Amino acid sequence: MAALLEHTQETIAMRVVDALRDDIITMSLKPGDVISESDIAARYGVSRQPVREAFIRLAQQGLLLIRPKRATVVKKISPDGVRQSRFIRESIEVEIIRRVAGQPTDNAAEVLTTLIADQEAASAANDSRRFHTLDELFHRTLARLAGVEYAWQLIDDHKMQLDRVRYLTLGVSSTQRAIAEHKDIAQAVAKADPAAAERAMRAHLARAELLLNQTISDFPDFFE
Amino acid sequence: MAALLEHTQETIAMRVVDALRDDIITMSLKPGDVISESDIAARYGVSRQPVREAFIRLAQQGLLLIRPKRATVVKKISPDGVRQSRFIRESIEVEIIRRVAGQPTDNAAEVLTTLIADQEAASAANDSRRFHTLDELFHRTLARLAGVEYAWQLIDDHKMQLDRVRYLTLGVSSTQRAIAEHKDIAQAVAKADPAAAERAMRAHLARAELLLNQTISDFPDFFE
DNA sequence: GCCCGACAGCTTCCATACAAGGCGGGCAAT
DNA sequence: ATTGCCCGCCTTGTATGGAAGCTGTCGGGC
Incomplete structure (x- = not known):
């Protein structure tokens, strides 16, 4: 090895x-x-x-x-920094999903559906930590399918800002909703419809905006 | 200060x-x-x-x-790493130019045209180093206009891979052509046409692909 | 009462010494 | 001739002492 x-x-x-x-x-x-x-x-x-x-x-x-x-x-969390980190992530993930949906490989849709099934199992078991891991794996898998796994590694570096916010909102986020959105994305990939895939991905990532503002007012001391 | x-x-x-x-x-x-x-x-x-x-x-x-x-x-230059770095840059810059062209501020087009004028001056004076600086400033200005200057700073970190390649191709790149493409971009911004702006930006960034392959065969020892 | 400077206590920064492990040449055994 | 081991020389990793600098406090002068 x-x-x-x-x-x-x-x-x-x-x-x-x-x-x-x-x-x-x-x-x-x-x-x-x-x-x-x-x-x-x-x-x-x-x-x-x-x-x-x-x-x-x-x-x-x-x-x-x-x-x-x-x-x-x-370092205190910079709200503007978080927004821009998300801007970066959205830019890259939109481009990724376009590629995946535009040039779908044979088993792409299949791989995604099995991942979603795992997520449903974790959600049913109320294992939020495992769900988080699977959620991350879902997005990283998309990057791999697009042939830019290294790009995901870059996101990962600058995603820790987001992770701190996410940790503060643990339990708030609805796993059910996230799974539904993942299904929308996978479906658009299966249909090889890049435009629909982009819409679904943007919708999926947009949800975080509300959480951020809520978190800032809940923990003002943690932000600058 | x-x-x-x-x-x-x-x-x-x-x-x-x-x-x-x-x-x-x-x-x-x-x-x-x-x-x-x-x-x-x-x-x-x-x-x-x-x-x-x-x-x-x-x-x-x-x-x-x-x-x-x-x-x-x-570290030797990883061709795949360079491609993915460019993928990242293209993803972000496309998103940036869409925003700028989609919600143009009053003086956006004006600022860009003055920058292009400076570039023409540098090109006429055959000052390639200054042109390089102005080229970078052009792109960073777009990020600023989109309100995501921090994002550009992030690109900058992972752009050094590209810079090494660029240095190897110094003098090869045509400043005239780059200026023409900058004009296309600025024009699309002036017309507030995001789709055209995206096309122009992609065309502008696509040119580097050829240079990379040429460089790899010119300096094989520098790549892994 | 107010201002200001000396100073003690903290921090990160730098220099130096030593520890631990990889690498290759020489040498001995087979 | 070939193989395998040993040992010196190289590397990066860790420990520790002191240098440089910031900060708040305390006390004296006004």
Whole structure:
């Protein structure tokens, strides 16, 4: 397996990155919280050096704000940044769905329907975490079908802003509705109708706008 | 000025980042070249630490590949990565131009025409470097007019892959033709015709495809 | 009461030393 | 001649001490 050959060992800095990112997305570390290299180093029982490198990585991903010689704070969520992140995502996903619907491969529709079936199972079991994972897989699969899986990876990097908002609205979002919209998309792909697919995708992504405004008024301190 | 208030001082690591990135984009450091923290540190007369942090940043931007305990190499250009980077750019820029042409502000067309005039001046003076800058400014201005300047900043991060290719083709690209295409775009904006604007933008971005294939056969060692 | 400067305590930044692992050449055994 | 191991040299990773700089506080002068 490639994984064995690559042999990219687990370094301490990477572990710290993962741990911190998880803490931030799950709001265990709240926007505005100030952290210091020494703090985190002591908490994880490691030296300051790997923590520092983790800070740099997370800062580049827009989750931390390093103020030189001053402090490092968990970046507050920028409403405008979230909107533009969604603008980017919508731009790319619309282009993706057009391609997929425009040049459908044999099994594209089939793959999507099986994914939707899994989502219905997760929804019925009330397993929202699994549903979230499957939802993400649905969109990533579309990217793969369009031959631009790397593009999805880019979305993923700048999607963490959205993920923090999503975490705040956990349970609010209706899985039933999302599934229905996924079906609309899959149906347009099956019919090889790019225009309909684009409409369905835009409708699917548009729902988030309302959630954002609601969230801002619910947690004003987390936004700038 | 915000710059003065922010007072973000120039740190050594930042200088190293800028210097290395410039070296990589201008092919002073060629794809496949192996560099080491000690090397660069000695070359710039600094310690290994800031160099190491610069490596991390550049690795996250896809310009370097850090192989733990082995070496750090200038990443070779991935043809598929370039294509997908362009896919991303096209997706976003098409969405941008649609918005600009769909809801044109009073002075949008005016701003664009003055920019094009500057480009003609640079082209006449045979100042290709200045033309490149103005070309980039043209596209960034469109993003600003659409209210998503941050989105352009994101493109900028993942555009360095394209920039390396562009540098290899310096002088090949026809400024005259680019200007004509810019005029088409500006005209569609003036007429508030989103469909025409989209067509013009796609045509404008499509030209690069040919250049890429040509470049790959000219410099096979730089691609993976 | 108000202003302003010295200072203590914090932060991130940089330098240096050491640790851990990959890689290749030389050497010995077969 | 070939194979396999060992060891020095290289790399990146981690630890730690000190340097540079920001911030708030406390106290003295007005």
